[in-house]
Amino acid sequence: MTSIAPTLPLSGGTRMPQIALGTWPLDDHEVEKALLSAIEVGYRHVDTAENYENERGVGRALAACGMPRAELFVTTKINAKWHGHAEAAEGLARNLDRLGLDYVDLLLLHWPNPARDRYVHGWEGLIELRERGLARAIGVSNFKPKHLRRVIDATHVTPEVNQIERHPYLIRSAAVAFHAEHGIVTEGWSPLGRDNGLLEHPVVTVIAAEIGRSPSQVLLRWAVQQGHAVAVKSKSRERQADNLAVFDFALSDGQLAALDGLDTGEHNAVDSDVFGH
DSSP: OOOOOOEEEOTTSOEEESEEEEOTTOOHHHHHHHHHHHHHHTOOEEEOOGGGTOHHHHHHHHHHSOOOGGGOEEEEEEOGGGOSHHHHHHHHHHHHHHHTOSOEEEEEEOOOOTTTOOHHHHHHHHHHHHHTTSEEEEEEESOOHHHHHHHHHHHSOOOSEEEEEOBTTBOOHHHHHHHHHHTOEEEEESTTOSSSSGGGOHHHHHHHHHHTOOHHHHHHHHHHTTTOEEEEOOSOHHHHHHHHOOSSOOOOHHHHHHHHTTOOOOOOGGGSSSOOO
16 A cells, blocks of 8 residues: 655745655665655655765656656755855756756755865855756755854855754754754654664664554654654665555654653764764
8 A cells, every 4th residue: 555755844835755765875776676666655755865876776766657757856965075156056967967857856965064164155056056946945964053053144045954863862952943943844864773773672662562563663753743854765665665654643742752762862973074974
């Protein structure tokens, strides 16, 4: 049985499906197969990036799936090399060429890379690309509140999305509060953890048993019930369908609090000031 995720409104006027198929670290062949099966089970949002080196495979799946372009939501990202007005335009042109598309639905700066101190210029470039219609929505990934505050103050344009690592081991309360205050949608990557035992944690497995759901569904429901988006990777059609089927039940306040109580504040190095997933 197929289902389709609800959409979240973005501040620029578009709507984004709440669950995306994450594609890192799949190669072109793997991602083409995974995206085709994901679309068949109901996914309408795919998340890729220049650095994932799989945009061509994503593009092949988009071309072959038979879905109208307007019904699909494509997110991609440019890296620090393209932080600037002309640079951002060239970076996106390369994304579009690999994807075989005329526009993307959401374009993100992949991370701030503050050592280069060019992310404000990169954000200015994304603003121009949205004005030109080459990106319907724009945002950032792995930006901390201090980076967000700087781009907002410099340009008076607020990112529509910030994609950050987020799961019950890392709930990112300060970042989430900043996003809510400024109308930024929080999108979590690695929402099931990063091979850190989260799926097997007794709190997660007990809740799963209580409600007759899988641990992955518990973790994804924790995120979407808070009004956040997630990008979750799976090559398996069965697990893709399982990950999408999280909108017909709810966690109790006590269950949400128990999951929040798992927060350790730890995160992977790729979410540091310099590097980015």
